[in-house]
Amino acid sequence: MPVAEFELIQRYFSRQDKNDQDLILGIGDDAAMISKDSTTDYVIAVDTLNKGVHFPVNTSAQDIAYKALAVNLSDMAAMGASPRFVTLSLSLDDNNEQWLADFSQGLMQTLDEYGVSLIGGDTTQGPLSISVQIIGEVDKGKALLRSGAQVGDKVYVSGTIGDAALGLDLLLNNKLDPGNSDHQYLRNRLNRPTPRVALGKQLAGIAHSCIDISDGLLADLGHIMERSHCGARVYIDQLPVSDSYKLTTDDLSFALSGGDDYELCFSVAAENEQKLQTLSRELGISLTCIGEIIADKELQSIDARGEQVEIHQQGYQHFGAEE
Amino acid sequence: MPVAEFELIQRYFSRQDKNDQDLILGIGDDAAMISKDSTTDYVIAVDTLNKGVHFPVNTSAQDIAYKALAVNLSDMAAMGASPRFVTLSLSLDDNNEQWLADFSQGLMQTLDEYGVSLIGGDTTQGPLSISVQIIGEVDKGKALLRSGAQVGDKVYVSGTIGDAALGLDLLLNNKLDPGNSDHQYLRNRLNRPTPRVALGKQLAGIAHSCIDISDGLLADLGHIMERSHCGARVYIDQLPVSDSYKLTTDDLSFALSGGDDYELCFSVAAENEQKLQTLSRELGISLTCIGEIIADKELQSIDARGEQVEIHQQGYQHFGAEE
Numbered sequence: 001m002p003v004a005e006f007e008l009i010q011r012y013f014s015r016q017d018k019n020d021q022d023l024i025l026g027i028g029d030d031a032a033m034i035s036k037d038s039t040t041d042y043v044i045a046v047d048t049l050n051k052g053v054h055f056p057v058n059t060s061a062q063d064i065a066y067k068a069l070a071v072n073l074s075d076m077a078a079m080g081a082s083p084r085f086v087t088l089s090l091s092l093d094d095n096n097e098q099w100l101a102d103f104s105q106g107l108m109q110t111l112d113e114y115g116v117s118l119i120g121g122d123t124t125q126g127p128l129s130i131s132v133q134i135i136g137e138v139d140k141g142k143a144l145l146r147s148g149a150q151v152g153d154k155v156y157v158s159g160t161i162g163d164a165a166l167g168l169d170l171l172l173n174n175k176l177d178p179g180n181s182d183h184q185y186l187r188n189r190l191n192r193p194t195p196r197v198a199l200g201k202q203l204a205g206i207a208h209s210c211i212d213i214s215d216g217l218l219a220d221l222g223h224i225m226e227r228s229h230c231g232a233r234v235y236i237d238q239l240p241v242s243d244s245y246k247l248t249t250d251d252l253s254f255a256l257s258g259g260d261d262y263e264l265c266f267s268v269a270a271e272n273e274q275k276l277q278t279l280s281r282e283l284g285i286s287l288t289c290i291g292e293i294i295a296d297k298e299l300q301s302i303d304a305r306g307e308q309v310e311i312h313q314q315g316y317q318h319f320g321a322e323e
Numbered sequence: 324m325p326v327a328e329f330e331l332i333q334r335y336f337s338r339q340d341k342n343d344q345d346l347i348l349g350i351g352d353d354a355a356m357i358s359k360d361s362t363t364d365y366v367i368a369v370d371t372l373n374k375g376v377h378f379p380v381n382t383s384a385q386d387i388a389y390k391a392l393a394v395n396l397s398d399m400a401a402m403g404a405s406p407r408f409v410t411l412s413l414s415l416d417d418n419n420e421q422w423l424a425d426f427s428q429g430l431m432q433t434l435d436e437y438g439v440s441l442i443g444g445d446t447t448q449g450p451l452s453i454s455v456q457i458i459g460e461v462d463k464g465k466a467l468l469r470s471g472a473q474v475g476d477k478v479y480v481s482g483t484i485g486d487a488a489l490g491l492d493l494l495l496n497n498k499l500d501p502g503n504s505d506h507q508y509l510r511n512r513l514n515r516p517t518p519r520v521a522l523g524k525q526l527a528g529i530a531h532s533c534i535d536i537s538d539g540l541l542a543d544l545g546h547i548m549e550r551s552h553c554g555a556r557v558y559i560d561q562l563p564v565s566d567s568y569k570l571t572t573d574d575l576s577f578a579l580s581g582g583d584d585y586e587l588c589f590s591v592a593a594e595n596e597q598k599l600q601t602l603s604r605e606l607g608i609s610l611t612c613i614g615e616i617i618a619d620k621e622l623q624s625i626d627a628r629g630e631q632v633e634i635h636q637q638g639y640q641h642f643g644a645e646e
Contacts, residue, residue, distance in 0.1 A: 012410065012427035013441060022407065023440055032443035034408060034458065037360040044442065046456055048412040050449030085346065085357060088336065089371040089412075089454045105334035117346055119367065120338060120355035131412045133369060135357065147498040237476030 028227065029076040029146050030211060036137060043136040043143065044192065045075035050132040056171055062100045062106030063191040064130060066274035069110045071214065072134035073195035075264040077210035080144040080204030081136035083197060085119045086111070086134035088224035089133075090124035104217065114197060140154050142298075144203060146212035153208050153267035153293040156276065158285050160242040162215055165258020166249060182244035189242075193262040202279050203266055210266035216257040218311065220265055225297065232289040236311075256311060267293050324515060327442040339471035351550065352469050353401040353488065353534060357396055359460060366459040366466065368398035374451040378452065378514075379494055380517050384422045384515040385429030387453060392433045394537065395457035396518035401535035403467040403527030404459035404522060408442045409434070412456075437520060467526060467533035467605040472551035476531050476590035477598065482517050483565040484540055486512035488581020502514035505567035505636040510575060512565075516585040525602050526589055533589035539580040545622065559634075574616050 012029045024033035024041050031045035049068050051057060058069075069086065076083040088107070092100075113117055116134075169184030170176040176183050196212075203210060209228055211220045217239070221232055239255045268276060273289070280287045295301070301311045345354035347364050354368035364476045372391050374380060382390075392409065399406040411430070415423075425484075430521060434441055490509030493499040499506045519535075524532060532551055534543045540562070544555055562578045596612070603610045617623070624634045 006349050013444065020407070020440060023442060026440065026442045027444070032410065034442070036488045042365070044410060044458070046410045046412045046443065047445055048414060048447050048454065050414055050447055053448045084343070087355065087367060087369045089458065091371060091373055091452060100335050117349065118344060119346060119349045119357070120369065121336065121350070122370055123373050124373055125376045127450040128451060129414060129449060129452055131371065133410065133456045
């Protein structure tokens with residue numbers, strides 16, 4: 001419940017931060033920050049995956065372990081932080097040794113891949129649930145925040161968006177053809193999203209604002225708008241969608257409103273666009289300008305004919321006719 | 324599944340720590356530790372409570388919020404650390420506004436009581452589950468570890484033990500009489516355990532080893548023995564039990580094997596026993612010597628007649644005859 005989540009946290013759990021000099025950033029961004037030493041802050045995020053809610057019931061243990069880490073690594077990417085440590089809280093409904101062995105293997109592989117240490121945790125009895133807390137670090141003053149967007153900034157997204165939501169849609173509607181390589185690609189994007197850690201670290205110092213796309217492009221860009229007190233204009237014909245996406249559907253709503261891609265959405269000053277091209281080449285990640293930050297506190301969607309169209313953040317609207 | 328938990332973590336999630344100078348202490352104690360600055364370490368623990376497993380289904384939202392924090396605060400106490408920050412991961416099965424309002428109130432009250440800031444978290448859909456991650460701090464080299472016990476140390480426990488397990492037993496067997504003030508006391512000890520934060524901080528620098536009693540005295544003392552490569556002798560007629568406990572049962576097994584009291588079990592050199600008496604008076608917490616650390620790697624239980632009796636860590640054995 002992505003939007004409800006935001007409202008719930010706002011209503012019941014956010015309040016004036018205590019006057020604590022070690023608390024650098026509290027509730028409201030991709031992660032919190034506490035002071036480490038005179039040059040560095042620790043960056044802290046937590047994300048929980050529940051069976052049947054965040055992954056289909058028959059997802060493999062390795063894929064679940066991967067994704068539980070990936071969504072947290074993505075929060076570090078969105079802050080421009082280097083992931084360092086994780087703790088794991090694992091609720092298990094039964095003592096399936098094979099499942100645990102597979103889960104553990106998937107977890108350790110991914111930890112190694114990103115150079116992160118598992119430092120603690122607990123296992124408890126209960127419906128399958130995986131809660132990972134991650135701790136990263138970032139140079140003081142260099143973290144990427146949702147609140148830093150400036151009017152005139154260009155809005156970018158990394159990679160392609162909508163793949164994961166489209167893969168989930170195929171899966172849930174029993175339309176996923178295992179022999180179809182495009183379908184396989186989309187499912188893999190759902191189960192194995194790539195956290196953009198290297199990109200996030202490079203964007204620290206270049207981008208003005210950043211968020212990872214977990215709730216959907218429009219919802220997450222909305223979070224930047226709210227925290228930065230601004231609006232945005234999005235050119236929907238510029239949204240980067242994959243070939244597999246295009247070959248599977250002409251419905252753009254997955255790219256606009258589907259979550260779970262864990263690409264980065266960020267804003268940069270126009271004079272830094274050149275740096276992004278270099279960065280894109282170095283990292284081998286496409287970076288696509290999809291719009292700009294505007295002063296009016298609204299989201300304007302512009303179609304291929306340059307006309308403003310009405311779109312809604314929630315639900316899957318159909319825009320195929322504009323393609 | 325307290326014992327299974329330990330085995331699972333050992334088997335699947337512990338491995339050689341990375342060579343990371345900021346990682347002070349990994350898996351295997353009440354909490355992990357990472358370096359803050361030249362004088363201080365951050366101490367990190369996570370504990371999850373699941374409905375029907377860690378609290379009876381009809382437990383009030385305030386009590387659940389209290390306990391979710393208390394078990395984590397207790398981990399800080401066991402390390403001798405000062406709690407500073409928490410993150411909350413909350414899985415909710417429905418959007419019950421009244422429940423959320425009550426939960427939030429209970430959480431905020433307890434945070435204020437202990438001077439701790441809520442800095443982040445997430446809410447997700449799923450069976451009711453509350454995962455709290457806590458971050459405290461402790462002076463470098465001063466943390467209380469499970470691994471520091473020395474042969475000849477006296478073994479102490481704070482407060483009284485077995486109350487919570489006895490309260491739970493009454494509750495689960497429908498024997499709890501709401502008009503009985505002793506039963507109320509025991510249930511309150513279950514729902515509202517007192518994390519011994521002030522005591523833990525004072526013990527840092529006095530005690531050689533420490534753990535909080537969450538799995539039961541014998542199991543938790545066993546963790547100290549394992550990590551300190553030693554054994555212990557326990558005088559079971561010395562176990563501190565409350566008047567309400569004595570008036571309700573003569574079965575000592577709740578005190579020996581029942582968890583959830585969140586008292587501290589710690590070992591001190593004999594020459595520091597005098598300091599404990601002063602500390603006990605200052606804090607208004609009883610501190611009772613229940614045994615000593617021995618070289619033989621076994622747990623010896625001594626009854627009132629000075630004879631060794633056989634007890635088992637698991638299950639509820641009956642020792643009333645010895646009283």
